[in-house]
Amino acid sequence: MADRSFTTNATRSEQLLFLTDDQLRQGIELMYFAYRGFTADPDRILEGYNYGRAHHRAVHFINRHSGLTVNELLGILGVTKQSLNRVLRQLVDDGLVESRVGRRDRRQRNLYLTAKGQALETELSHAQRRRMRMAYSNAGPEAVAGFRKVLENMIDSDLRDRVLRSLENAKHD
Amino acid sequence: MADRSFTTNATRSEQLLFLTDDQLRQGIELMYFAYRGFTADPDRILEGYNYGRAHHRAVHFINRHSGLTVNELLGILGVTKQSLNRVLRQLVDDGLVESRVGRRDRRQRNLYLTAKGQALETELSHAQRRRMRMAYSNAGPEAVAGFRKVLENMIDSDLRDRVLRSLENAKHD
DNA sequence: CAGTTTATGTCAGCCATGTTGACATTCCAA
DNA sequence: TTGGAATGTCAACATGGCTGACATAAACTG
Numbered sequence: 001m002a003d004r005s006f007t008t009n010a011t012r013s014e015q016l017l018f019l020t021d022d023q024l025r026q027g028i029e030l031m032y033f034a035y036r037g038f039t040a041d042p043d044r045i046l047e048g049y050n051y052g053r054a055h056h057r058a059v060h061f062i063n064r065h066s067g068l069t070v071n072e073l074l075g076i077l078g079v080t081k082q083s084l085n086r087v088l089r090q091l092v093d094d095g096l097v098e099s100r101v102g103r104r105d106r107r108q109r110n111l112y113l114t115a116k117g118q119a120l121e122t123e124l125s126h127a128q129r130r131r132m133r134m135a136y137s138n139a140g141p142e143a144v145a146g147f148r149k150v151l152e153n154m155i156d157s158d159l160r161d162r163v164l165r166s167l168e169n170a171k172h173d
Numbered sequence: 174m175a176d177r178s179f180t181t182n183a184t185r186s187e188q189l190l191f192l193t194d195d196q197l198r199q200g201i202e203l204m205y206f207a208y209r210g211f212t213a214d215p216d217r218i219l220e221g222y223n224y225g226r227a228h229h230r231a232v233h234f235i236n237r238h239s240g241l242t243v244n245e246l247l248g249i250l251g252v253t254k255q256s257l258n259r260v261l262r263q264l265v266d267d268g269l270v271e272s273r274v275g276r277r278d279r280r281q282r283n284l285y286l287t288a289k290g291q292a293l294e295t296e297l298s299h300a301q302r303r304r305m306r307m308a309y310s311n312a313g314p315e316a317v318a319g320f321r322k323v324l325e326n327m328i329d330s331d332l333r334d335r336v337l338r339s340l341e342n343a344k345h346d
Numbered sequence: 347c348a349g350t351t352t353a354t355g356t357c358a359g360c361c362a363t364g365t366t367g368a369c370a371t372t373c374c375a376a
Numbered sequence: 377t378t379g380g381a382a383t384g385t386c387a388a389c390a391t392g393g394c395t396g397a398c399a400t401a402a403a404c405t406g
Contacts, residue, residue, distance in 0.1 A: 017314075018309060018314045018317050018318075019306055019309055019310060021302060023309075024302040024305045024306055024309070025237070025298070025302070026321075027305050027309070027317075027320075027321070028211075028233075028298075028301055028302070028305060029233075029237075030321060030324045030325065030328075031207075031208070031211050031324065032230075033324075033328045033332065033333070033336070034204075034324035034325075034327040034328050035204070035208050036251075036328070036329065036332060037327045037328045037329040037332065038201075038204050038327055040329045040332075052361095052362055052363070053362090053363090054362075054363060054364090057205075060201075060202075064198070064202075069382080069383095070382075070383065070384095071381090071382065071383085078209075079363085079364070079365090080364075080365065080366085081382090081383075081384080082364090082365080082366085082384090082385080082386095083363065083364055083365075085383085085384065085385075086362095086363080087362095087363085089384085089385095102382090105373080105374070105381095105382080106372080106373060106374085107371095107372060107373050107374070107381065107382045107383070108381095108382060108383080109382080109383070109384095125198070125201075128201055129194060129197040129198070129201070131327060132197045132200050132201060132327070133192055133197055134326060135323050135324075135326035135327040136191060136192055136196075136197070136200070136323065136326075137192060138322075138326040139319065139322040139323040139325075139326050140322070141191045142315075142319055143318070143319030143320075143322040143323050144191050144196075144200075144319065144323060145191075145316070145319060146312065146315055146316030146317065146318060146319020146320050146322075146323075147200070147316075147319050147320045147322070147323035147324070148199075148200070148203060149311075149312040149313075149316040149319075149320075150308050150309065150312040150316050150317060150319075150320035151203045151204065151206075151207035151308075151320070152203065152207075152312075153307060153308035153309075153311040153312050154207040154210045154211055154304065154305070154308040155203075155206045155207050155209075155210045156209065156210040156213045159206065159209060159210065159213075160206070163206070225390095225391060225392070226391095226392085227391080227392060227393090242353080242354095243353075243354065243355095244352090244353065244354085252392085252393070252394090253393075253394065253395080254353090254354075254355080255355090255356080255357095255393090255394080255395085256392065256393055256394075258354085258355065258356075259391095259392075260392080262355085262356090275353095278352090278353080278402080278403070279401080279402060279403085280352065280353045280354070280401065280402045280403065281352095281353060281354080281402095282353080282354070282355095
């Protein structure tokens, strides 16, 4: 580790100052409050549809990786198949998600958003992106780069591996 | 589509590129995965105590603002009193939190962590700070500044106002 | 002082979303 | 052909949100 571009001419104590327990605790609270903001807009929208965050997550990842299988989605979300199935069944019943028998492996189900599903995704994503855009543009590009850098390092490495493995397979569509 | 180097001498179009829908969507996913990392360690610890995130949050804020009232805590957490009460009752029964009758206003209850409560807070906070410290030190101080800047802007302004109002009052202890 | 409001606690029930365990079906692959 | 993988489903349970109703004590107000 050591020299990951701490600024040019800072003393050692200045270099370490951003790692005080108090700074870290502030970061923790910030993360907590920001995440609430992050989910606030979609949550409001979802209420109107009688859906919850679980539905949002499913719709989000089916959109991002159209045609992914149930197992891959399970790997990304990290929930049990029973839990996911409840949500997925609703989405299929309501005509937001289509579940097609796999061509290569007919045991698998490839998941796609219908037009209706895409409409919901657009609505949710639009609201969330609007807030994100605001935060980004108020903070500026350099801040965004830092934001990304810190968050990247906060991700659980086991989770990252599992997700990457799931997404590697997801080269359908 | 361009690279991610928002360094010094970017053209105007490069400067705006960080607001692309795709960049925003990447930020959204990053936020989601990072938050899971953020809560992973405390969640594991809490399992052992048969507590959940709700207990963690209560313990966290009682520690940060020792002596705060139930109403103030409600304002910060943004849940109903019935929901908070369930958690708070357990913590009091288990001897982690002490609820003292207010001196100025005897209707109020001021909340304090007991030694046992502080021990749990320390354990949880230690794990969470360790991950935070890792993320911070891998990313470097400039990134941390940017991280904070973006998150500040992501917080819901209504929430911010409500929390600040709650904390203004919380000048006990 | 009487009446109202505030702060807190509690009961009961509902909902969303997570969990385990068990079991059925279909289909791939050795 | 047989074992295991991918999926779906049922049942039961836990957590932590919610609403509504109600109780008590204390403060405030006219």
